[in-house]
Amino acid sequence: MSVRKTLCRLDAIPDGGAIAVDVESSTGGFALILVRQGEQVMAYHNECPHAGRRLDWAPGKFLIDSGLLICAAHGASFFLESGRCYAGPCRGAGLATLRVEVIDGEVRLP
Numbered sequence: 001m002s003v004r005k006t007l008c009r010l011d012a013i014p015d016g017g018a019i020a021v022d023v024e025s026s027t028g029g030f031a032l033i034l035v036r037q038g039e040q041v042m043a044y045h046n047e048c049p050h051a052g053r054r055l056d057w058a059p060g061k062f063l064i065d066s067g068l069l070i071c072a073a074h075g076a077s078f079f080l081e082s083g084r085c086y087a088g089p090c091r092g093a094g095l096a097t098l099r100v101e102v103i104d105g106e107v108r109l110p
């Protein structure tokens, strides 16, 4: 049996932007970054590979510039569409990704 968990509505994420979502689980839950590009949504764990900090500068507010998501702690930058490290103290380590799907205008964990 598969359980689908709705994270948010697609239109809750600004196109070209990102929001933070907390996911509850039996092991304590985890924090996600949802990045939207048109009808496509990418999900990354909200934990920087540099020093393990959240990437937002205020709850749910992210620095995005020229196709890059920038960690507010020390400036590591990651490609929006893949989470791969672009520059800064991430030194080649990318964001952990999670697969999500968009169905009927909702962003869901499969």
Ligand code: FES
Residues within 6 Å of the ligand: 048, 049, 050, 051, 052, 053, 071, 072, 073, 074, 075, 076, 088, 089, 090
């Ligand atoms: S924790 Fe993100 S750049 Fe240091």
